[in-house]
Amino acid sequence: MSARWTTPADVAAKVRRRWDDGSLLTALARDEPFPGFDVPLRGPKAAELGSELAAAQDWVAQLERGAYDGRRYHLEYGTIGGQHIGRSRIPTRARLTEYDQAWALLGVGRSVAAYRRILELTAAEPAVRAWVEAQPLRALDAAEDWPRLLAAYRWLSDHRGSRRYLRQITARGVDTKFVERHRPLLARLLGTSQTAPGFLADLGLRARPDLVRLRFDPAALGLPKQLSEATVRVAELAELPADVRTAMIIENEITFLSVPVPAGGVVIWGKGFEVDRAGRMPWLAESKINYWGDLDTHGFAILNQLRAWLPQTRSFLMDRETLLAHRDRWVTEDSPTNARLDRLTAVEAQLYTDLVEDRLGPSVRLEQERLDWAWVQQRLPIS
Template identity: 25%
Template sequence: MIGVEEIKKKALSKYTTFLESVVNNENIFPLIISGNKKPSKSTKEFDREIRELLSNSKEQKGYGFTIAYETRKSKILGTQSFPSKFSFESEIDYLKFLNKTKEVALFREIKKETFTEFSELKTWMLKYPKKIISNKENWDAILKVCRYFKKNPIPNLYVRELPIQVHTKFIERHKGIIKDLLDILIEDYVNFDASKFEERFNLKFSEPLIRFRVLDSKISEKVFSGISDLSIPVSQFRSLKLKIKRIIIVENKVNLYNILTLPNTENTIVIFGKGYSVSNLKNIEWFNDKEILYWGDIDAQGFEILSQVRSYYPQVQSVLMDTNTFTKFYENDLGTISLVKNELNLTKEEGLLYNRLKAENLRLEQEKIPHGYVINFFNNL
């Protein structure tokens, strides 16, 4: 037979529905819990379960569930009145049973205050009432943040510079719920393509740096006052629009240093891609008409990163990532097992080598290729 704990579990499963009814000013009572369950196998056990149900019922406690019975015959118990359903006749009965009275009172206060200022959040509150419950102790501070952004949708400040009377780390710790609300409240000003909170809501942030070397001394002198090795924020790098012809992207620092020893090379820059951080190079418009070369490790991950770069710029060509180079310099090193299953954006030859490297977990790191061989290769491009 169903017990008190199972009744509570089923009642809790309806809590979200109840909170939705509060948002909508609806009455969902009486709330019915089904009691259809096989009876106990002994009279003694049946009597014990009935006593437990009665002692926790509204009849005994003054609140909680009311028991409805149906009379039927059982082979073991004979003709008995079996509990058939349990109903919470009122909100008071339901909330006192679940010990949620104070929580719901606070939920109603939050709803009233929020609707008064931000009626456009009703649909969201109806859909995510449990998010409100999870953040109930912080709701006043959350509304302070909402008020500020509603008046200042383009702050252009760092998060901790915002003149909001909340803890300095409050926004950083509650970005998820604040993002949900601001997406609605300042919809016309949200950068929906940006996943980073600061970028999404027009805040300053510490950007990743792009390190690159200008191999053409004339461009270095003309644009950067003779400085050839630079690291600048992504947004500034995007705005450079350098008048060059060729971009070389290398995966790690060792090969960045290798290429730095190249003699003056016209209309060319080399960029340190930092492995998977190469994602920082996407959406750079002035890359679109440039020749782009990618040089990574000859292992599964190297080709996966190559595929990633090629998804940004289809014209990307790999260099020093071929079977001949691998065969010539491979030193029996093992790589990192790849779990990638999707098809990569590789040429036929690259794909064949990738499949072998992945299947056998092989690796030739860039730095294992002799410096002289590298310099000779790039000098003859």
């Protein structure tokens, strides 16, 4: 059989395009008439019947079997040939006139049945039903979860602005992990941001409080002298009437615990890009700020981010001398960044460029905790 001749698979491919873009199911959900498909069939020419008669007969038989007695498509016939070879009747068009034919041709009966169940479940929620109609394949991706999705949707809708924690959800069969797993879909249904913080904020629910861990000179924060370390809510710490002369912001936890607390100052555990939490302390605006992070591209990106809050920040132990002195302790940075960093000093920017462009080696990284401690002690800011 010629590869140019239309097969049942070719007919199905024409219909599948309307399944893959969701429009067939959308039409079904909106009770619209079946759109219909009229597929012209490419078959043997009259001149080919003599030399490829057996192949042409097989082609006709294949199309007729594929029609499955009209349950998948109807065939229309025409005649070809003439006085020299005789006239032959062959299929010329395949037509689909009802939804059930499309489902049978594509083998999607179970999916259609599941979609009908979703439509029934969402009938009482107009906004959800409209989304299910417009996004049928996405709705099917969560077919087994729709009873719980609706329970979560209703609870979240009813508790907008309640200032509750998500952990307090009481919807039947729903817990916080379920909501987090389906947050992108629930966000579309509820009209909120899909990000975790934005989702909660848009719903008027409470987020887990931001915390910052710090060691301190108690006098600088007006705290009892018996205290030397605390983990505090960022919003509450920002309200303290603090008088901090200097702050050290440190990337690594053990290094954070190891460096001395400056007199009249604090040491803050930066925890990577969570340095924003330190930056939100208004009483640091006029303080001397020293930052020490990993010597890699992301370390400089974090420094750049911190300076958006505290432009007076100075880096230490993030210099070329320190990097080259510890060559035997380098590791490989997994996913280096090449972002544009506009808040680095000229010296920092040059080293960052060298790291980005692999001038010192492929994806060079010197982790903070790998530095020789004697080297560190000699170069710590003393105030």
